[in-house]
Amino acid sequence: MSAEAKFRVFVATRFLAEVEAAFDDAFDATFATDEAAPLDELARLVSSGARFDVVLFSLNVRMGAEEIAALPEDVVALATYSVGTDHIDFEAAAARSLAVFNTPRVLADSVAEDAIFLMLAGARRATESIDLIRERRWADWTPKQLVGVQLSGRTLGILGMGDIGQRIATRAQALGMHIAYHNRRPVEEGDGRGFGFRETPEALVADSDVLMIACPSTPETRGSVNAALLAHARADLIVVNIARGDIVEDDDLIAALESGRIRGAALDVFAGEPEVDERYFALPNVFMVPHIGSSTIEARLGMGRILVEGLTAWRAGEAPANRAA
Numbered sequence: 001m002s003a004e005a006k007f008r009v010f011v012a013t014r015f016l017a018e019v020e021a022a023f024d025d026a027f028d029a030t031f032a033t034d035e036a037a038p039l040d041e042l043a044r045l046v047s048s049g050a051r052f053d054v055v056l057f058s059l060n061v062r063m064g065a066e067e068i069a070a071l072p073e074d075v076v077a078l079a080t081y082s083v084g085t086d087h088i089d090f091e092a093a094a095a096r097s098l099a100v101f102n103t104p105r106v107l108a109d110s111v112a113e114d115a116i117f118l119m120l121a122g123a124r125r126a127t128e129s130i131d132l133i134r135e136r137r138w139a140d141w142t143p144k145q146l147v148g149v150q151l152s153g154r155t156l157g158i159l160g161m162g163d164i165g166q167r168i169a170t171r172a173q174a175l176g177m178h179i180a181y182h183n184r185r186p187v188e189e190g191d192g193r194g195f196g197f198r199e200t201p202e203a204l205v206a207d208s209d210v211l212m213i214a215c216p217s218t219p220e221t222r223g224s225v226n227a228a229l230l231a232h233a234r235a236d237l238i239v240v241n242i243a244r245g246d247i248v249e250d251d252d253l254i255a256a257l258e259s260g261r262i263r264g265a266a267l268d269v270f271a272g273e274p275e276v277d278e279r280y281f282a283l284p285n286v287f288m289v290p291h292i293g294s295s296t297i298e299a300r301l302g303m304g305r306i307l308v309e310g311l312t313a314w315r316a317g318e319a320p321a322n323r324a325a
């Protein structure tokens with residue numbers, strides 16, 4: 001591909017060397033050096049004469065209405081290295097006629113594996129177990145020590161049955177779990193795959209031993225895992241969140257965990273991350289990891305590849321499947 005045919009891309013987030021090499025190869029790429037304020041750097045570059053067609057970034061760069069309005073006028077597309085797009089104001093992007101690309105599918109297996117890891121950690125009291133052994137407090141084996149729950153035969157309730165939710169479901173079935181789910185629409189052929197649709201989130205929670213939050217963060221889902229929903233929970237419920245922190249009302253989940261109203265929680269994502277509500281740290285029945293759902297080499301390379309392929313196809317006049325808007 002000649003240099004003229006390449007998109008001029010400002011890469012606002014820094015990535016693994018292999019991913020950056022792929023961007024460098026496919027695009028006329030400029031990589032941010034000011035990682036704390038890449039959009040300010042973009043504005044400085046443009047005021048010194050640089051021109052860009054695409055801004056490529058990830059979850060660490062918020063593309064709200066203000067940021068989008070301030071983008072250089074040549075920019076025609078936003079490309080986010082994430083499947084989630086809640087950090088992008090789509091109305092503002094549409095007002096500027098910007099195309100938006102993201103990274104569906106390529107990270108779904110990694111996120112599904114993270115979901116299973118968290119669910120097992122919640123069931124087997126991983127925080128307490130790790131603390132006991134690492135703090136050298138383990139005195140003896142006893143049959144009463146750290147008794148968790150077996151997942152086989154229990155029901156996994158999945159809130160949000162998209163691609164990731166379905167991949168979690170098939171893995172959980174291999175553990176011997178029953179699958180219930182709530183989604184805007186029932187999944188095609190879901191019954192035949194052993195996925196039991198529930199009309200409401202309340203009905204789902206009432207039937208679940210594990211509640212897996214796997215829906216996108218939208219105005220409808222934000223704050224939806226709250227006291228009113230948890231009031232329907234079984235006493236043994238474990239809440240797992242691999243989606244977005246703001247879907248959970250922290251005050252309400254923490255109250256349910258502190259009071260023993262539910263068994264536990266396993267969290268990959270947090271409202272306001274990387275800040276984490278301090279109260280979670282005091283709860284032994286909470287297992288936490290720092291948003292590592294797609295942090296595998298396979299997903300990271302795939303995310304780079306799908307952005308290269310999508311932008312290249314779009315430049316050639318095609319309609320790639322990873323165009324989100």
Ligand code: DGY
Binds near residue numbers: 081084085294
């Ligand atoms: C995404 O891509 O939106 C995920 O949250 C990354 O783990």
